[in-house]
Amino acid sequence: MASILGSPPAFLARPPPTKPQLSCSQTPRPQQPIRPQPEPSAQPSSPPKKPHPRPKVAAESTDWIASSLTRRFGLGAGLAWVGFLAVGVVSEQIKTRLEVSRERANTKVVEKEEEVVLPNGIRYTELRVGGGASPRPGDLVVIDLQGRAEEGSSDAFVDTFGEGKRPLALVMGSRPYTKGMCEGVEYVLRSMKAGGKRRVVVPPALGFGDDGADLGAGLRIPASATLEYIVQVDKVSIAPS
Secondary structure, rough: OHHHHHHOOOOOOOOOOOOOOOOOOOOOOOOOOOOOOOOOOOOOOOOOOOOOOOOOOOOOOOOHHHHHHHHHOOHHHHHHOEEEEEEEHHHHOOOOOHHHHHHHHOOEEOOOOOEOEEEEEEEOEEEEEOOOOOOOOOEEEEEEEEEEEOOOOOOOOOOOOOOOOOOOEEEOOOOOOOOOOHHHHHHHHHOOOOOOOOEEEEOOHOOOOOOEEEEEEOOEEOOOOOOOEEEEEEEEEEEOO
């Protein structure tokens, strides 16, 4: 049959499969190695936000009592005054109007002045009897004070009386004394009451002794000087027991 028909025409012949030929200019493209994708690392947790600190409020310049106590007696005395205000033990803040009126009613000007001589040598004359509380150790006392040396200069070495002048603040029993104060004045304060006023003569032993004192600004208390004071108790703040 094949011989009769002969070989099939060329266009009907199926060409053998051939492999694709690569030219010399074409090189096989190397396969890129598959890199493992890094696992997403845990994001570091952001630190907790700190609360914004509250702005510090500076102490008002009018709070002269706390600043005076801090300068003279240290931070503890200044904080004691702040503590008095915080817990509400300042006598003027907790008194009723009736109590205040009674205190004023009991404060009386002395009609007949008489000098009292104490065993320690202090002499005082009552000018006005106070109707308030008497200071005890640890109490805060606000006073007006005028002091002169009995001999020598007639100028006052301390004077808080008068308009525009600030009283002195002290904690009973605290040291050192504020400017112009002495042991004799503190001794007399123990028997006074808020609203009271006295003229006091302090001997050298309870004043500034044999050495005197230099108060600065050209003020000096002579050695062995007897001191004359006018003492007025403005406020007594009872310390918490």
